[in-house]
Structures are given as C-alpha cells and as structure tokens.
Amino acid sequence: MDRVIQKKKWSNKRLMTIAGVAGVVLLVAGSVMFTSGKSKLNVDLERITISEIKKGDFQENIPVNGVVMPLTTIYLDAVEGGRVEEKYVEDGANLKKGDPIIKLANTDLELNLANQETAVYAAQTQMQISHNAAQQNTVTKLNQMADVDNAFKEAERVYMLDKKLLDQKAIGLQEFKAAENNYNYQVRRKKLTTQILKQDTSLTKQEGVQAREQYAHMKSTLELMRKKVADLTVRAPIDGQLTSMDAEVGQNKNKGEHLGQIDAQSGFKVRVDVEEHYLSRIYTGLKGDFQFADKTYNLVIKKVYTQVTNGRFQVDMQFVGQVPKGIRKGQTLQIRLALSDPTKALLLPKGGFYQQTGGNWIFKVSEDGKTAYRVDIQINRQSPDYYELTNGLQPGDKVITSSYENYGDIQELVLKK
Structure with missing residues (x-):
C-alpha cells in the first residue's frame, strides 16, 4: 500500500542558500563597519586610567x-717633587689653615739653597769690600783735589803779586813770566783734577747702584729658593677636612702630582x-x-x-x-x-598613551561615560607630571591616559564596569 510522502518545509538546498545570503550580509556589514572607522573594543574600567583636563600653572x-x-674645594698638588719623608695627619682629618700635612725631601733642592746662600753671603762681602775701596779712593781723590786747590791758590797769589810788581818795575819780566806760567799750569791742573773727581764720583755711584741691584736680585733668588724648600712641607691652605689623601712615607712624588684635597666646611x-x-x-x-x-x-x-x-x-x-x-x-x-617660568595652560596628565600615539591623538571619554573615542590633539611642552595641551580638548574633558598597547587600530572603546 502506497504512503503519501510529505514534502519537507526546510530543504538542505534552501538552508544552504539562506546561510550563504546571511554570510554575504555579515561580510558586507563587517566591511562597512571597519571601513567607516567604527571598530569597537570592550574594556574594563578597572584596567584603565581616566584623567581630567584642567587649566592651571604649567612650568616646564x-x-x-x-x-x-x-x-669650596682646594686641590693639593706637589709644588716641588720629592720623597715623602713624614706624614703629619691622615685622610679625613679636620685642619686649620697652615697645619702641616706631609713633608717631602729633595736633596738637590736643599743643596741649591745652600749654594745660593753661600753666593749671597759672598756677594755681600764683596760688595762691602768694593764699597770700602770706593770710599778710600774717594778720600784719596779728595786729598789730591785739596793739594791741587792749595797749589792753585798759591800760584794765583804769586801771579797777581808779581803782576803788580812788574807794573811798578820792582821785578823783571823773566820772573813775572815764571809766575804766570806756573799760574796757568795750576789752572789747567785744577780743571783736570776737578773733572777726574767728578767722573770718579759718578762711576763710584753707578758701581754702587749696580752692586746693590745685583745683591737684591741674589737675595730675591735666595728667598725664592727658601720658599721652594719650605713648599716641601705641604700645609693646609684653608680650614677644612682633608680628603682623597694619596701619599705614603717613602713614595716619590713628582712636581705637580696630586696629593689630596681640602673640603671647606662653610x-x-x-x-x-x-x-x-x-x-x-x-x-x-x-x-x-x-x-x-x-x-x-x-x-x-x-x-x-x-x-x-x-x-x-x-x-x-x-x-x-x-x-x-x-x-x-x-x-x-x-x-x-x-626651564621656564610658570604660565597658565591646559594640563594633560602624563601616561602610557603617549608611547602609542606620539601625542597626536587620545581617547576622549563621552559625556555619559560609557564610551571613549579618538580625538586629535596638539602637545607643546612637558614636565615630569603634565603635557601642555594647545589644541583638541577643553577644561573638564576626560581622557584615557593609560597605555594603548592592546588597542591596535580600534576607533572606539566601550567602557564596562
């Protein structure tokens, strides 16, 4: 007996057709959504940081x-080289100005000082001898001048007397000529002796000045040598604490080598x-x-x-x-x-968002607090806590300042509690 076979309402062919159409619709809808910039992502409010834009004082x-x-720090260097002979204090000691620190030994320098002292004493002795000789020479010249002056006066007296006697015919011409010749000789002799005495006085004075200058130079050199030897004992230039001391007994220190430093306590x-x-x-x-x-x-x-x-x-x-x-x-x-004086500006708190956006855009929270969307911004200067915002937001706006590392190209965030 034949049965009536009922026709199925949803055939496989029909189901496949419907599924194909639905896929195309979903594909078109997804394409439209993504190309229209409306890609969304759900985020947990507890995982993000929301900050408010405020106007306040900004200082870069x-x-x-x-x-x-x-x-104040004074560096101690070896003014003269030498071997460390003695240490008076240790690193970290508190010193007064002039306190000795270390003593260096330099045999060559000390020998040069002894030679210079000997030379100065010899120069002083020679200068005294020269001075005495010059004085004796001057005395001799003065005695000669006195004799010449006396002879001149006597010749002048005889000449004047014989001239009168000649006029009176009391003496002969021959006797007068002898007196006249002697007078003229004594005039020339006095003139020459006076010139010699004047030159000798000038020369003696010049030699004295040169000797004194030479002696003063030698004494100055001696004082310099004494100072160089005195510098072998290194002393504190100011009140302070000795630090970074680098010297031990027996060490050789070259001229100019660093020894330590004094730190002022001021x-x-x-x-x-x-x-x-x-x-x-x-x-x-x-x-x-x-x-x-x-x-x-x-x-x-x-x-x-x-x-x-x-x-x-x-x-x-x-x-x-x-x-x-x-x-x-x-x-x-x-x-x-x-780096600047405080000025009034829009303050955007710093956050991890900057690494992904470079400060060119940010997610702004909607007024209802349920979503956040991209907005373009402009940032000028920055401080450790804030960016100076010049465009894109207003005081009171709320933005997401935490990291955008996981957001990719998402255009809108759906904020979930």
Whole structure:
C-alpha cells in the first residue's frame, strides 16, 4: 500500500542558500563597519586610567640627579717633587689653615739653597769690600783735589803779586813770566783734577747702584729658593677636612702630582648632570627644587660647565635659603630643574598613551561615560607630571591616559564596569 510522502518545509538546498545570503550580509556589514572607522573594543574600567583636563600653572622642568659637594674645594698638588719623608695627619682629618700635612725631601733642592746662600753671603762681602775701596779712593781723590786747590791758590797769589810788581818795575819780566806760567799750569791742573773727581764720583755711584741691584736680585733668588724648600712641607691652605689623601712615607712624588684635597666646611653645593640636548637652554639663574625629609628645598644654577662628556654636561647649583639638616657630602638628590617660568595652560596628565600615539591623538571619554573615542590633539611642552595641551580638548574633558598597547587600530572603546 502506497504512503503519501510529505514534502519537507526546510530543504538542505534552501538552508544552504539562506546561510550563504546571511554570510554575504555579515561580510558586507563587517566591511562597512571597519571601513567607516567604527571598530569597537570592550574594556574594563578597572584596567584603565581616566584623567581630567584642567587649566592651571604649567612650568616646564626636567628631572635631573645631583651630587652634594663642598661649596669650596682646594686641590693639593706637589709644588716641588720629592720623597715623602713624614706624614703629619691622615685622610679625613679636620685642619686649620697652615697645619702641616706631609713633608717631602729633595736633596738637590736643599743643596741649591745652600749654594745660593753661600753666593749671597759672598756677594755681600764683596760688595762691602768694593764699597770700602770706593770710599778710600774717594778720600784719596779728595786729598789730591785739596793739594791741587792749595797749589792753585798759591800760584794765583804769586801771579797777581808779581803782576803788580812788574807794573811798578820792582821785578823783571823773566820772573813775572815764571809766575804766570806756573799760574796757568795750576789752572789747567785744577780743571783736570776737578773733572777726574767728578767722573770718579759718578762711576763710584753707578758701581754702587749696580752692586746693590745685583745683591737684591741674589737675595730675591735666595728667598725664592727658601720658599721652594719650605713648599716641601705641604700645609693646609684653608680650614677644612682633608680628603682623597694619596701619599705614603717613602713614595716619590713628582712636581705637580696630586696629593689630596681640602673640603671647606662653610657649606655645600650640588653638582648636576644634564643631557646635552638641553645645553642651549641652561644658564645661570635657573631654579630647581627637591624633596628631602618631607620638605621642599630650592636651588639655583651658579655655574655651567659647557664641556660635553658622554652626551652630558654639568652645572653647579647652590641652595637658596635654608640648607637641609643632615645632608652629607656625596649624597644624591633628585631635582626638578625648571626651564621656564610658570604660565597658565591646559594640563594633560602624563601616561602610557603617549608611547602609542606620539601625542597626536587620545581617547576622549563621552559625556555619559560609557564610551571613549579618538580625538586629535596638539602637545607643546612637558614636565615630569603634565603635557601642555594647545589644541583638541577643553577644561573638564576626560581622557584615557593609560597605555594603548592592546588597542591596535580600534576607533572606539566601550567602557564596562
């Protein structure tokens, strides 16, 4: 007996057709969604950081490290070379100005001093002998001058008398001529003797001046030699603490070799390393601050060392106002160095988003707080905590500042609790 076979309502062919159409629709819809920039991603609110855009004081500053150093440091070098003969103090000792530190021995220098002293004493003796001889010579010349002057006066007297007697016919012409010749001779003799005495006096004076100058030069050289020998005993140039001492008894130290240093106890400064990128923007007068024992202390740049080593240069900063109690030489401080004065600006808190966006865009949270979408922004300067925002957002806007590492090309975030 034949059965009536009922026709199936959903045949395999029909199901496959419907599935194919649905796939095409889904493909088209997905393509439209992605090409229209509406790709979305669900994110957990607890896994992101939402920050608010605020208007406030912005100051561009950079974090730098500084090392506490004595305000004044005097380096001790060997003024003269020699062998370390004696050490009076050890490294770390507190000294007063003039206190001896070490004594060097230099036989050649000490022998030169002895020879110079001998030469000075010999020069002094010779100068005294020359002075006595000059005085004796002067006395002799003066005696000669006295004799010549006396002979001249006598010849003048006889000449004048014989002239009168000749006029009176009391003597003959022959006798008068003899008196006249003698007078003329004595005139020439006196003139010559006077000239010789004058030249001798000038020469004696000149020789005396030269002898005294030579002796003064020799004494100056002697004093210099004595100072060089005295420098063999190295003394503290200022009050302070002896540090970095490098000398042991028996060691030979060359001239100019470093021996140690004296750190003054009058205060501290901070030596700061800065990246060479900021060299053109660093100058004396810039300020910085740091935290120490839960308090903020201020510093100011006093000196800039423009020499760049390994991509960094150094500056010296001094404390402004109070110096922290308990601070020690060699201590490292984390300093915020200000590169500008405070100005009013839109403040965007720093975060991990910058690594993926380069500061060109950011996810802005919608007013209802349920989604976040991309917006273009412009960033100018930065500080350790904030970026200076110049375009793209307004005060009160909320943005996601945590890392975007897992977001890829997502255009919109769906915020889930």
